[in-house]
Amino acid sequence: MSLLKTIDPNPSFAPQESGPLPERLIAGNPTYKTWTQDAARGETIKTGVWEATPGETHSIKGELFEFCHILSGVIELTPEGGER
Template identity: 50%
Template sequence: MSNLTFFKFDDLGTAREGGPLPERVLAGAAKFKNWDVDRSNDEKVRAGVWETTPGTYRSIKGGTWEFCYILSGLSEVTEDGKEPVRVRAGDSFVMRPEFTGIWHCIETTRKIWVVYNK
């Protein structure tokens, strides 16, 4: 087994489909697709690709640390008590543990994610 993993965007396999928890939906009917690309043996670190269709919902990270790199689309992320920040292709950011806020997808958005769970 190699210690190098590539994101093969033209062959991610079958996505897990879902959406925000019903109690977190604020507007619209966002649908998620998630492709797991790699994970550590203890599953504390995972990486993959995520996509959401337009909609608005609460984002609650709990104990998860997440690095995001936006591949396409347009969304607005608003941390509770802060101003909204628009994110689009080429933007990257970290959502630290205990982040709470709103994810508002304006145009279908796809991102690479890497998470660390305590």
């Protein structure tokens, strides 16, 4: 099984729409759209396209590894208690 996945940056199907959990919201009113392209049951890899409107949230990943390729826009990451 290959770990390489092809991602369509312009999916033709409707996204799942959501927002942050209330306990993770810091500021603003961000909304999210997710176009999941690989979510086979039991696999540890999940790929797709994710879109967010401006806002500030806590991101809690735990032991997960996440790779992001920013197609457009800006993201600022700040460790808790640290600097941007």
